[in-house]
Amino acid sequence: MTLDGDRFFARVYALVLEIPRGRVATYGQVAAMLGVPRGARAVGWALRALPATARVPWHRVVGAGGRISPRRGPGPDLQRRRLRAEDVGFRGGRVDMARHGVLAPRAV
DNA sequence: CGGTTGACTGTTT
DNA sequence: TAAACAGCCAACC
Numbered sequence: 590m591t592l593d594g595d596r597f598f599a600r601v602y603a604l605v606l607e608i609p610r611g612r613v614a615t616y617g618q619v620a621a622m623l624g625v626p627r628g629a630r631a632v633g634w635a636l637r638a639l640p641a642t643a644r645v646p647w648h649r650v651v652g653a654g655g656r657i658s659p660r661r662g663p664g665p666d667l668q669r670r671r672l673r674a675e676d677v678g679f680r681g682g683r684v685d686m687a688r689h690g691v692l693a694p695r696a697v
Numbered sequence: 698c699g700g701t702t703g704a705c706t707g708t709t710t
Numbered sequence: 711t712a713a714a715c716a717g718c719c720a721a722c723c
Binding site for chain 2: 615616620628636648650653654657660665
């Protein structure tokens with residue numbers, strides 16, 4: 590990936606890098622914060638293009654309602670593992686957004 | 698330039 | 711409750 594900070598992908602990575610440990614954001618939230626309210630899908634595309642070597646906490650980005658987006662490979666499983674390692678709670682197979690969402694109050 | 702693609706999402710069956 | 715549909719977006723080819 591280029592280091593061109595103006596590109597959408599780069600902006601996605603920069604923003605994801607700012608998600609605090611133990612918290613998660615949805616694709617839609619990331620897109621909205623970048624000024625593209627309906628660019629959730631594009632965010633997913635950006636994370637997909639992310640090199641395995643990149644130091645971007647992509648696991649902190651989940652689908653609406655705290656769902657782990659299904660895709661081929663160990664991705665989903667790895668994501669759950671990493672989140673779990675950050676004490677992120679799950680409810681009904683989904684991340685407890687009420688407690689770990691980026692916009693959630695620090696209720697813990 | 699134009700059709701395709703996919704780690705999305707809300708609505709409708 | 712689960713599956714299908716239909717818009718949306720940026721990058722790809």
